[in-house]
Amino acid sequence: MARAESLYVPQSNLWGRLKTFINAELVNIFAALLFLLLVIFLLYPIIAVLIKSVKGPQGLTLSYYLKFLIKGYYFRSLTNTLLLGFINTVVCSVVGFCLAYLTTRGPLGLRKPLKIVSMMPLIAPPYLFAISLIILFGHNGIMTKVFGIKWSLYGFTGVVVAQTLAFIPLAYLMIENTLRSLNPNLEESAYDLGASETTIIRTITIPLLAPGILKAGLLVFVMTIAEFGNAAILGGRTPFLAPDTYTMIVGEADFEMGSVLSVVLIIPCIIIFFLHNYLLTGKKFTTIGGKPVASEPRKMTPFVKFPFLLISCFAGLAIVISFGVVLFASFTKILGINNQFVLSHIKNFDSNLAIYNSIKVSLIAALIGAIIGTLLAYVIVRGKFFGRSFIEMVSLSGFALPGTVIGIGYLLAFNAPPFKLTGGIMILALNCVFRFLAVGVEAGISKLHQISIEIEEASSDLGANFLTTFYKIVLPIMFPAFIAGFIYTFMTAIVSLSAVVFLVSPGFELAAVKIFDAAVYGEIGVASATTMKLVVIVIICMIILNFLTKKTGFDISRKKGSVTV
């Protein structure tokens, strides 16, 4: 529209011509600027890691990779990580399926409580489970000291248990989503044709859910192998890739090996990111639409009901107990040993300072992230330039990249001019911005897809130029997406550990790093209290987000009405 109009504008002088040019090309100018930012803050750090891993004193070398393959320790760290990912994926998918089946097909009274419990880990940083396991099974744990149960927590099994509990909601949410969208008539038809419930699950439900379960599994796999906190706190002498990179860099200052481990970790993540995005889209089974049929609660056979209930309740109980012990540990001297009520952990000065710092950094990250995310969404949806889908892919790829890799990347990339950022607050905020960009961008894209381009065209038809249209029409409509992006970035940034652990400078500690240090040094009370503070902040954010989506949902419809009328 703007382009067509510019033909009729009298182009008397250079300034006028420039103005029309800018107006017509503003989307593309924005796109170029945003792309530049993505290159600098997302692609360049990754490339820096790649370069570091192959750059020897005399040019290119593969000697570090050779060392990785030869030295058993490094290689074990790879196999351990993959095995951890595999076990976690299987367990989370099975538990997620049982939970999802019960909350969509099971007895009505059970659905809501199970759903709440299975989503609880979402409000906590994943390493909450490492802390709760230490409280229960550590050297001074309740189970160890009070009940005399000896379980060597530090090692492979401990990490597996913590990671499983942390990633159940991810698997659950995705599987529940596909299960809910599965037409219940399909299962009913099988039932009608004589199949029992077990046969229905085996021949209809699972085959039809397979793409969804696979998708959930891939995501759990990526998240697990990239997760840093649990493995670093509970790993003990068992090597895993993500914490080993940390030890390489921070402990031994061996940047080359750290980079090699990062590249090794990034390969499965990138493969899965592509699998996830390209192979599985369109692999959905299409069925004839009819009236949407609510899934009525059906009588479950004991053969299905009891094992499902057993698995679900066991997982649910473990989650609830984990939260419980961390909460109690925040208010007792040493939970299980000296149960005296104290406020010293909560009042701990370092902890509160770290929380304050985290809020500051996360607010900065949220603001920048929301702005960039909204603009990116706009150029991705409305832009008409070549390479749009590439920009979309890059901006969404942040979440698939392991935090540790981004951490090292930033350390390598922004350690020297022209981008000297290390040691400052901005590097802490910026890595969060680009890691968690996906949510803001996706919220923006879906918002923009809801409104037709005719609204903008009507605005320019009435004489507004691009900037006016953007300011008066697009921004108000996209505001809910902006807010969603803001709060989401804030929430994820404030609990994130894996990247910032490389980037914090001594005088400026962040809450997540403080929790990590406290857990490692056995200050469980402080670790618990700080974790609980983060949980409270996340809960507050979720409440605000919930409130705003309800509120702005209303506002949007009203605004849309006034625009069209």
Add this chain to the structure above:
Amino acid sequence: MSPSYSMPMLILNDIHKFYDRLEVLKGISMDVNKGELVTFVGPSGCGKTTLLRIIGGFTPLDSGEVILDGQKIDHLPPNLRDTRICFQNYALFPHMTVAENIGYGLKIKKWKKSKVQERVEELLKLVQLEGLGGRMIDKLSGGQQQRVALARALSLEPKVLLLDEPLSNLDANLRLTMRGEIRKLQERLKITTIFVTHDQFEAMSISDRIVVMKEGIIQQVGSPIEIYERPANEFIAGFVGFVNFLDGTVEKVDIGLGKATTSTPIGEVHFVPEWNINVGDRVKLVVRPETIDISGAEPVGMNNTFQGEVEIGMYVGSLAKYTVLVKGQKIIIDQPNPRETFFRPKEKIYLSIPENIHVLRIN
């Protein structure tokens, strides 16, 4: 016919169903005879689909009985009932071929592989899909999917076939064809069938008997002709086709001639009463648009002739539809095969109402 011989295939006995506190079925009782095609019809929310799901075993009932071929089945799950359902969206298994879909129930019943194959071929032939057994479901047209769903439901030779709005996903032409085919198939197999639809014309054209439902209550059960010509109440009269209602009070009854006269807003109307009628009874005349004659000149020797003015005239080809004003009352008239006699707005016309019209008593 001896009583035991005419035992109904399906008996519904005082079925009640609540969703929370809302009563969606308020005491449904009726019989379906062997080999009969019965249609449940009614506006959305009338409970027809819920009733069908209760018969199929997908929705538990709160009280009442479902008796299939002499056996109480309302406590049984769907897989242990001899009823088979065809869902509105067909619910074909998208990860299986046509043959695998049709053979699914047979496999569950542990039929031998060769037997299954034989039966599937037979069913494919029955629904005219020979040679398509190896196709995947999403490679079929809507009509073909409909046939597969039908074949799958028929595979186990159910005692009662349940069809839930089976034609609503097809386009208009295909719907007519499939309607005929389903009826032909049903008559050939003599299979007892319950057909649910919201489309009254579909119900009229396919059924042995129609069950008209509204708000969880059966309004009337009868053959299509009975339902159309002698609707039990205003709702049914208006539900199957358009109708002009004329309210009146009976002024004269001539028992000898079998005739009565009633006052209406357009004047006196003479009619042949179908039931015992008395002077002073309040009645509602049910006048179908296609039963009214319309002409430009006053017809000679006809009762019930009124003068009116055309307000709206719509020429549709095979017929013309008019809204005519008679003494301020709007009357809808269908004129078959209008050709050159099509009347235009403002034209004065004469309309004649037949004497053998249906009359409802108003209490």
